[in-house]
Amino acid sequence: MWFTETPWPPILICGVLCFILGATWYQRQQSKYLFASLCCLIAMAGIWFVERSIVTPREQIEVAIIDMTSTFQKRETHKTLEYISQQSPQLKMLVTVADNLYEVSDDMRLTDLRTELSGQNTRATSRFRVNATVAFRNGSYSQRTPTRWETKWQIEGGGWKMFEIQQLDPITGERIDGFDSFIQTVPNFLYKKP
Numbered sequence: 001m002w003f004t005e006t007p008w009p010p011i012l013i014c015g016v017l018c019f020i021l022g023a024t025w026y027q028r029q030q031s032k033y034l035f036a037s038l039c040c041l042i043a044m045a046g047i048w049f050v051e052r053s054i055v056t057p058r059e060q061i062e063v064a065i066i067d068m069t070s071t072f073q074k075r076e077t078h079k080t081l082e083y084i085s086q087q088s089p090q091l092k093m094l095v096t097v098a099d100n101l102y103e104v105s106d107d108m109r110l111t112d113l114r115t116e117l118s119g120q121n122t123r124a125t126s127r128f129r130v131n132a133t134v135a136f137r138n139g140s141y142s143q144r145t146p147t148r149w150e151t152k153w154q155i156e157g158g159g160w161k162m163f164e165i166q167q168l169d170p171i172t173g174e175r176i177d178g179f180d181s182f183i184q185t186v187p188n189f190l191y192k193k194p
Contacts, residue, residue, distance in 0.1 A: 007051035014044045058115045061124050061153050061160050066110060068162070069130060073104040085156050085163035094165075101137060107144075108132035124153040124160070129170065146170040 018040035025033035055063075064083055071079040077099045084092050113128040127150050135142035152164040167176045 007047050010047050011044050014040045014047065018044070057117055057121050057124065057160075061115050061126055062113055064153075064160050064162075065113060065126055065128060065151070069108070069110050072099065073106075073108045073132070075099060075103070083160075083162055085154065085161040087156075088163045091162070091165060103135045103137055105133040105135070112148075119154075122155045126151045126153065127168070127173075148173060150175075 018037050021033050021037035021040060025031075025037060068080055068083040071077075071083075072095070077096060080095055080099070081092055084095065109131045111129045111131070113126065115124050115126040117124050127148070129146065129148050131144070131146045133142060134145045148168040148170040150166045150168055151162050153160045153162050155161075156163075168174065169176060
């Protein structure tokens with residue numbers, strides 16, 4: 001596993017060392033400082049490529065969230081359901097019902113994405129915001145809506161699957177009462193298998 005989530009701290013350290021070694025070479029004209037400075041430049045490039053090739057569990061979940069919200073917005077319900085745990089049929093029903101009731105416009109933006117790992121990196125909790133214009137499919141209502149969500153993930157079948165979702169107040173971050181009970185009462189007959 002890579003020691004940072006981003007390559008910039010080690011690249012910055014190598015850049016500073018490269019500058020210091022280059023300045024020392026310029027003053028002393030000793031080839032060892034020039035060689036060390038060039039090694040730092042090569043290390044910067046190496047760090048960049050190594051970091052691009054290593055995908056941490058946190059990054060895997062963040063990619064899954066981005067893909068899941070994108071497929072929901074595009075109304076690709078069968079692809080959206082692939083990100084949801086088989087152990088969460090109510091959540092699958094909720095996604096299917098929401099897809100039948102709402103339409104999300106192309107102005108959707110996902111921001112403030114944060115993920116915390118637990119259970120020896122086998123479970124995770126993510127919080128993020130989604131802002132979009134949402135309309136009822138019957139055309140009776142349309143509004144730009146800021147939302148905030150907390151999702152829980154677990155490794156299942158070799159990949160990360162969401163097994164719980166909670167809507168949060170977009171300003172305070174507090175749980176919105178009634179959302180849990182709404183998920184529990186989604187009628188079974190509304191669930192359609194993809």
